[in-house]
Amino acid sequence: SEKEDIKKQIEKYDAQLKLAGSAQSSDFKTKIVEIKTYGEIIEGEVKKIDVHNLSRHVQYLTLFLPEQFTRRGADHDCVLVYLLIQRLISKSDLLINEIQKKTERIDQLNFDDVIKSHRAEQWSFTCKISQLLAIFRTILRKYIKALEICNPDILRHLATVYHDLLSHEKSLDFLIDLLQKDQLHDSISLNALDKTITFYDHIYKSHLHQEKFSMIYYLRDLIRVVLLSSDALQTDIQRVQLLQKEHGQAGSDQSPFAALVKRLVESNEQMRAQAGKSEKEDIKKQIEKYDAQLKLAGSAQSSDFKTKIVEIKTYGEIIEGEVKKIDVHNLSRHVQYLTLFLPEQFTRRGADHDCVLVYLLIQRLISKSDLLINEIQKKTERIDQLNFDDVIKSHRAEQWSFTCKISQLLAIFRMILRKYIKALEICNPDILRHLATVYHDLLSHEKSLDFLIDLLQKDQLHDSISLNALDKTITFYDHIYKSHLHQEKFSMIYYLRDLIRVVLLSSDALQTDIQRVQLLQKEHGQAGSDQSPFAALVKRLVESNEQMRAQAGKAGSDQSPFAALVKRLVESNEQMRAQAGKINRLVPQDDNTNHSLILDSKTISSIESTIRNLDRLTKTFHEICSGLTTQILILSDPNDRVSTQDIENIAYQACDKIYKKEDSGPYDSLWNSMYETLSTLINVSNALENGSFDSNNNDQNEKPKQPIYVIAEQLKTSMNESDSIRGRLELKDEELIDLKKMLKSKHDELSELNIRLALNEKKIDNLQKESDEKTNKHQQVLEETRIDAQKKIKQCEEAMGVLQNDNEQLEQEKSALKERLKQLTKTKLVDDIMQKKGGATQKTSGLLSPTSDGGISLLQRQLSSSYNSEGMTGSTVNEQEVAVLRNTVHLLKDELWQLKMTRTSSELSKLPMPQKDTKTTEIADIYKSSTLLLNDLFSTIANYKITGENVAVKQELMRSKMKLVDQTAFNLNTRLNECQSTILPGSTIQTTMKTFSNPQFSKSLTQDRQLAAEIHLPGVNTGGEFDITQEQYRTIMREAIGCV
Template sequence: MSYYIYTLEAILHQYNFSLNTCKPETLLKVGSNYPEMAAQEKIIDGFVELLKRDQLDENVPTDSLEKCVGYFNNLFPVLFGTECKLNQTQLLSDYVKGLLSVVDGFNLEATAIRCLIETANVGDIGLLAQHVMTTAEQLHPQLKSIKRKLPPDVNASNLGFNREIFENMYQCYQQSGKIVKTLHDIVKGTVQSLTTDGDVEKGISQDKIKDIAINSSDKIYEQDDLGPVQSIKNSLTLIVSQISDVAKYLQDNEYEISMANKKEEKPVPPINVRADTVKKELEQTKTLTSKLENKESDIKELRKVLKEKQEQLSEMTIRKELAEKKLGNVNKDYELTIEKLQRKLEEAHNNYKKKEKEFEETLDHLQTDIDSLENEKGEMKEKLKLLSKKAQIEVSLPKSISGSQLSSLQSIGPTLPAVVKDSPLLMQEIDNLKRLFHQERNERIKLQNQKVKEQLDTLTPLPSFKNDRDEVLENLFKEGATLKKEILSALTKSSFPPMYKVKPGNGAEAWRRHFLEERDRILSLKLKAVQFQAKVAAETIKRKRGGKIEADFTIFPTKEMAKALTETKSVKVGYLKIPKSCLPTNEKPRIVNLELDFENLQKILKTLLQ
């Protein structure tokens, strides 16, 4: 019992020292194991309660206490590692106290064995007990010497020992515990055997106690068992040698140990470092809290601004709807105007065709007149030739021609001189008619062309279409084809994880990772498709007539104002009559149209008012 208590005290002292010298991260690591340590603490509290009630004796089982000691011993290197410093003074002092208790224990057990053996036949076990007692007497002064040479201040942690010495001391401690357990088990088995046989006064025989010792040694030493005598002697030899080495080292290096302890600086406990860190974190938390409060106030202000913006947006939406309605009405008026202009254009075109047809008919009629006049001209020429021939005949004929024949020739003659005299005038008249006809025709064509040109100038110009390449549409077509190809390849091509690279037992993880990658790939394709649809929709809205409205929403002119802004023709604003008496003598009354701008109109009004 005392062996376990001293062992527990030694390891807990090292826990205390390590927790005061370790890093804050290690402290947090130890804190994470506190629930398990609390369960072990309840075991110790149970033994304390038994001690308070005076129920703690040799019959109380120590298995739970042994497990508790083993738990703390095994957990220490896991939590603190090999780089953690040891309080060598405290650890050596605890080991010395524990070994003194253990030496007293196995000295007592050896004395009990000597008393229980037959006095006539000592045997191997009796000699072993005598050897244990002798070794105990040898160890007592050495342990007390070590205890005296240790520094009185347990906070002086550095004695100059390396970690190997303390590992050997821990083995001594374990070996001494095995000796006590083995001897205690031998005493216990011997007492039970004597009680069963009833030979209490005579003592136990050598053979029986040897069998009991063999069983006890095998149970305690397990695979290291070399028999009770040899095992216990080896343990005692190890203890004696290690204790002698430690005592010799302390005696030889007493001055160096005292000087090293004076120069040693105390580290800052990690709990203080952690406390400072927590204080800083709390201060940061306060600052963050104040920042959050400021952010909340900013968020409230932003919400107010957002609410105002939403109201403005609703107003803008209403204005937009009104503008769209007005735009729709304007479009309707524009379409009606276009229809009217198209009708006027068709009527003008029809009138032009009618005029052209009338002109062609007139031209044909004049052409027929010209042809008839040409025919008459030819007939006149033939008659003129006949008359000239007749005149020659009259000269050449003899005078003997009868008067009847002369009278017959003269009867034809009176009409010929008029025809011959009128032929140049007729030719001139025909030329004049041709000239007037061509002049009239050109003038009429010129007037018609001028009128049609004026009508065309009043029309709104038709939109011009360019055959330039539309790079935006081409890029959209290319992007759509690429996206379609990627989607089809993703749907048609199935992929599997490379199972030959997967380690045994990681197949499910490989499939899960593969499914996650496939899902991410499909999600990325969906996102690309949605983005492409948004691009196409935006471009469609831009190109569609009425899809977007470019307007200044701050000014909404009336219909009259809008009509005045788009007015291209002059408007009649009034008329002014001037008395006839104010006119010059040769000036006749007439209407004079004046096209004035705003400034000239103001000047005229000011002049009239004066």
């Protein structure tokens, strides 16, 4: 029986050891999982902050963009289409990778996988959904390359179906949500995913099928799809084969379920038989063994269950973190694309974009401060009352003190940032623009918070970390606020709530450090007589504790004034916490318009001084604790103690380091800081209780617009104005181009006219020279004509002299004849007279024609009649003969001049009528008109200015004027061509539309000969051709015919 009891006890111990080992192993595994995933959880929280910050960034950027950019189907949807495709690719990759990791790969299925478990179905579902996602990813990769090289019009057309594309994103989000909850199994329908793939493929073929895509990526994706399709097909084939094999077994064999039932029945009968045969002790032993095994199994199962719960919870947070990473990347690209659509002056340093970034930076810092405070408070166990082991044997006291200190600094920083937020919502836009100039300096101090978050993520945030960078950050942000925004209002409710938080955290930090100082004083205030250091330590702690209790009942007259000061600070700290709680109850919980608070400047300055005093108190006691700990560590003898003088020296050094110029010793400085803090809190709580800070809602003005919205409206207005100005400039450019074209055409026409004018002027000069030469020739001809006329007059005078001589001779002959008449007979006298008259006629006429014979016969008849009558009269015969001769001379002269006039008239009638020479005046008129037209055109171009309201009317007048100029120039050109044709026949070509010049013909025309006249002169030789000038022609006509 003893042996059986011993064996029973051993088995019980073995079971307990196994149970403890299993539980410990499970706890260790759980701890490892928690430590491993804590960093990922922190990273996920940071990503949430980034997502929120980037979302606000996108919202603010859209404020600065015009409305036509953000409306449906506009350019903003083009950006969203590109981002949607990238986001869907990232989500598809996430789903494929996580599903492949989560499901165990099965290369060869067995009977149990198909019949007894769901492993085969789950693996088949995994292969199927991975295949669909890979196909979807292949299509999306084709989208990316096509969107990078396609025409902008195609992208704009694709933007019209953006919302349809976006609606199909829900299928992937649904799968990610199931994966995050660990509920993605083979019963989930994939119809939505199939529809999504079909829709995206249809859209690609409708809009982008002609675009190129990367064949390398396409082939890689195709290989991936083929491999996943092969896995899915192989799994389904193996399942079918195993099911066929199981269904094809012989019917004589029992089914596995029947065999199992049979085995269970047999086992049950055996158990009953053994239960009847065994003794009571064996039954108790077996029962105890089963109980131990059940406990062991239950404990292990419970630990495994807890581990599984932690793993599932952590897995969901990891998936959420990955989704947040995708969102951060997508939103970052969104911001980059939006900045491309904004003007350059918006994105340069210190411009409006930095105003947006300042506001986002403040919000991001507030979120990070809250994250640090919450996570640090969760990670470190709260200690309301320190004990000896927390201070001496472990780092719990130091860690909790560090937690309180960093939480206090972060709360102060958050309080300043909350003031920033309210001030930036109501400040003047110029102040915000001025604050944007120091954005990069503000941004550089964000590294202090990022450093703390990184340490927290790596689980390396401990009390040895320096907080100087965080102090500098707080100081810098406080300085910037006082420099730029100190005159702006802020929310008093949030301000007091943040004050309460700072006070409570400062109180925790102060309480922890005071307790550490007290415990260290007790530990080293004992007189050790024991040999072991531990016993001496315990003794000193007891004595120190008694002294502290005694000092608590006194007013500071003990031997240790510093301990009395510590006691007073403890009591003040408790009062401070009580006042903070009171203020917390009195401050409204929501910042609404129904109940608002207004603090005067004196109260605000007192609160700022309180925060500074609390910071000094916590820093001073932290330095005292650090110095006291260092002093204890350097003691060589465990029986030695830290004297009161040493404690005071440490306190003095700490005050000198923290208070600097305002230091007045630890007793005055510390107590004054605590007293001022407590007094301020009491005054604030009393004022809140009495309603001194309450404000009348009717006195509140309407909430102003945020400066970011004002800046956005200003930028939009300037962009609209610039667009309108750009439109006007484009119209002006088009008009200027038209004017330049018209001016160029006019310039070409004017150049052509100038050339023509130059040629015409040259021709006019040549014609002028010719006319001058002709004038000179005419003058010479006139001179010659005058000389000829003088010569003819002389000849006439000479002829008259000859005629007078003839008359004298005739008189002489008459006298002689009178003498001879007496002697000659009448017949002889008549014959002699006829002979004389015939000779006189030949002598005077010279050039008479044969028609003069009629005159001679008439003269003979007259003479005969006169002589017949004179024969009757006798003495008057001679006088009658002289009168007859005179009459005959006059008749001959008249007949000669009549013949000459008849011949001249007949010749002149054959010649054309002379016309007045209008060529020179016509050319001069054309030159004068073209000069006036050119001056008018130049003055119009030089004085071109269209201002005022009736711009269209003035432009129409200008167009009418230019048309008139064109018409005038065309008329001048026509006149010039006609004039040229008149001067040089054949130099122009007349058509029904226009007269065109023919300079080649007119040039060759001057070199040809023209037939001027045909002159027939009697002569022996035959006729011939010879060239003459117009002047020679006129001379010939004058000399031959008698006309000029």
